[in-house]
Amino acid sequence: MKIHFIAIGGSAMHNLAIALQQKGYQVTGSDDTIHDPSKTRLAKRGLLPEEFGWFPEKITTNLDAIILGMHAKKDNPELLKAQELGLKIYSYPEFLYEQSKDKTRVVIGGSHGKTTITSMILHVLNYHEKEVDYMVGAQLEGFDTMVHLTEENEFIVLEGDEYLSSPIDMRPKFHLYKPNIALLSGIAWDHINVFPTFENYVEQFEIFTNSLINGGIMVYNEEDEYVKKVVEEATNPIKKYLYKTPDYFIENGTTYLKTAEGDLPLEIFGEHNLQNLAGAKWICQHMGIDEDDFYEAIASFKGASKRLEKITESKSTVIFKDFAHSPSKVAATTAAVKNQYKERAVLACLELHTYSSLNAEFLNEYEGALDNADKAVVFYSPHAVKIKQLDEVTEQQIAQAFKRDDLIIYTNPQEFKDFLFSQNIENTAVLLMSSGNYGGLDFEEVKTLI
Template identity: 80%
Template sequence: MNVHFIAIGGSAMHNLAIALHKKGYKVTGSDDTIHDPSKSRLEKYNLLPEEFGWFEEKITSDLDVVILGMHAKEDNPELLKAKDLGLKIYSYPEFLYEQSKLKTRVVIGGSHGKTTITSMILHVLNYHDIEVDYMVGAQLEGFETMVHLTEHNDFIVLEGDEYLSSPIDRRPKFHLYKPNIALISGIAWDHINVFPTYENYVEQFSIFTDSLINGGMMVYNEEDEEVKKVVETSENSIKKYPYQTPEYSIEDGVTYIDTSDGPLPLEIFGKHNLQNLAGAKWICQHMGVDEDDFYEAIESFKGANKRLEKIAESSKTVIFKDFAHSPSKVEATTAAVKNQYKNRSLLACLELHTYSSLNAEFLKEYEGTLDKADEAVVFYSPKAVKIKRLEEVTKEQIANAFNRENLTVFTEPEEFKEFLFKQSLDSRALLLMSSGNYGGLNFDELKALV
């Protein structure tokens, strides 16, 4: 099969391109810019475009399929040519469904935690040498690429993103997978550029619940009131399996989970991660992994990339970076670090980087999210606000939104970096939360602070 990717450089798209290449497909692609790690990985498999840009001549009637990424625009010349030729054009999730129609589809959804839960499941299955197809949004230790497709595996595990499928398909990705087994971890308003009201956003999870096949299984976090309401009021003919935070304790900076065989030490921590673990356990059990085997494997799970990732640690300090950017993630991550290191002062730094977080109206959703930190810093770039064509956001608006008296706000990368490297971290914990990089911060340099 000949497949062409329009916007091959995306984090999900390049992984799918490599997976299809390994499956024996002939793969080509285009993009106007590609950065590492996508660039290096595509280069390794000889899939990197010879030059960047969009080229109509790459679109011919010899192509069996064109896969369209979100980075492309509706007037993309390659897309228009594909339409003129009447070629099959799929979004990323549409094509994954086509590849998995004959498999048992396991889809992990939720505003937060879905990457970690999917990673937990794959870690457990990999530990026990159970082969499945998969797609997950973060790099996982022991896996080269985060998309794997075969003809022979019975299961496919998919991270179910609620964002749009493609520039010409405005449906959320997770509406297209038609799961046999699914999970919802939590619901907290996000992507306000697509879902302008909270009610509209929640509705997407109701549609997802109703998209399960007849007789399917829904695993859900019953401690999240919105999730509980969405799942338990659904009239879809599915089986419903609630989960909640398991019993746990913290001793000397290590979290122990209660099991039938006694306390089990974990590499991960935080109430939200223990909820994630409980959900992952249910899913693994539905996939044939018993409880004892799950616990044996999960003990060595260190977390998904950029999810409470430990940068450096000494006897006096610890530094974490985390992908947290939405209000619910910021609050959960801040509370988790403070709870794990109760005897240390917590310095929590948050970069407002996403479309939603830089929206003046949405900012009020952050009220109280940094309250568990002893010292709190917010960084944002006015340039990013202009690039996203949003209304100007002031330092005063941010301070008012977080409603915290001792909040420090930086708008210049060098000023933030200077502040950071002046800090003494003795008896302190440093938490850096962002889906960006604070205007060019080298995280490796932070090791010098320890």
């Protein structure tokens, strides 16, 4: 098959392009800009466009299909040409479904935890040399790509994102997969630029639950009131399996899971991660991995990239970076670090970087999110607010939203960096939470703090 990617440089898109090339497809693509690591990875496989930009002449009737990325606009010249020629145009999730409609589809959904749970499942399957197809939202240790597709594998494990499918398909991605087995980890309002009310957001998870095939399996977090309500009120004929935080204890900075076989030391920590582990265990069991084998494998799981990722550590100091940006993730991550390092001060630095987090109305959702930090800092870039064409957010609005009198707020990247590098972080756990980089902070340089 000859496939052309419009906006090939995206994190998900370039991984799918590589996966299809590995499967033997002829792959081409375009984009107006491509950054690393996508750029280097595409170049290594001969898939990097010779020049950036949109070239309608690349779109011909010789192509079997177009895959359209979210980064493209509705008036993209290549898209318009493909529509004019009547070519088959897929969104990313539509094409993944097309590739997996004869497989057992396992879809992991939820506002938070889905990347970690998917990563845990793949880690366990990989440990036991069980081959599956997959798509996950982070680069995993031991895996070349974030997408892997074959003809022969029975299962495909998909991270089910609730964001929109493409510029011309406004359905959430996870509505398109029609799972045989699914998981819901939690529901906390996000993507408010697309889902303007919480009720509208919750409705997407109701549609997802009802999209399971008849007789399908739904594994769900009973400790999340909204997930519990959505799944337990679903009327389609599916089997429902609940999970909750397992018994554990912390000793000398290590979290131990209590199991029938004894206490199991883990590389990960935090109640949210232990909940994720409990959900992943159910999914693995439904995929043929028994409980003992799951525990044996999960003991070596170090976490998904950028999810409570340890940058550096000394005897008295540890520094983490985390992708957390939504209020529920920020609260859970900060609480996890404080609980793990009770004897240390926690310095939590949050960058407000996404559309939702920089929205003046949504800001109030952050109330209490940093309460577990001993010292709390919020960084945001007024320039980013302008680029995203949002109403101006003031320091006063941020201070009022977090309801914390001693909150430190920075809008200048250099001033934030100067603050961070001036801190005495002896006997401290430093937590850098952002889906960005604080206006250009070099995380390699951060390692020199200790």
